[in-house]
Amino acid sequence: MNEKVGTIAGQIWNALNDNGALNTKDLKKVAKVKNDKDLFLGLGWLLREDKVALTEVEKDIVVALN
Numbered sequence: 570m571n572e573k574v575g576t577i578a579g580q581i582w583n584a585l586n587d588n589g590a591l592n593t594k595d596l597k598k599v600a601k602v603k604n605d606k607d608l609f610l611g612l613g614w615l616l617r618e619d620k621v622a623l624t625e626v627e628k629d630i631v632v633a634l635n
Contacts, residue, residue, distance in 0.1 A: 577602055577611035582620060582634070590633035592626075 577600075584600035585591060591599060593608060602608045612632065615621040624631050 573607075574610045574614050577607050578614040578620075581608070581611045581615060581632075585621065585632060585634045590631050592629045592631050594629075596632055 580600040580602060581596065584596060588599055593605075596602075597605070597608050600608075600611075602611065612621065612623070616623070620635055622633050622635050624633070
């Protein structure tokens with residue numbers, strides 16, 4: 570499971586690096602993450618490593634690289 574989450578975290582990081590800040594819906598699509606659970610597992614990994622920042626904009630979560 571750790572390997573899978575690490576891979577997803579890499580996909581998310583690459584998507585943000587290539588596209589800038591994205592909301593979770595767009596990030597899931599651009600990073601080609603299959604479901605919300607995987608998206609949030611990957612985001613948790615990146616948050617723990619202080620690689621991303623989350624902000625709430627009009628009831629949506631926007632993710633950006635630190």
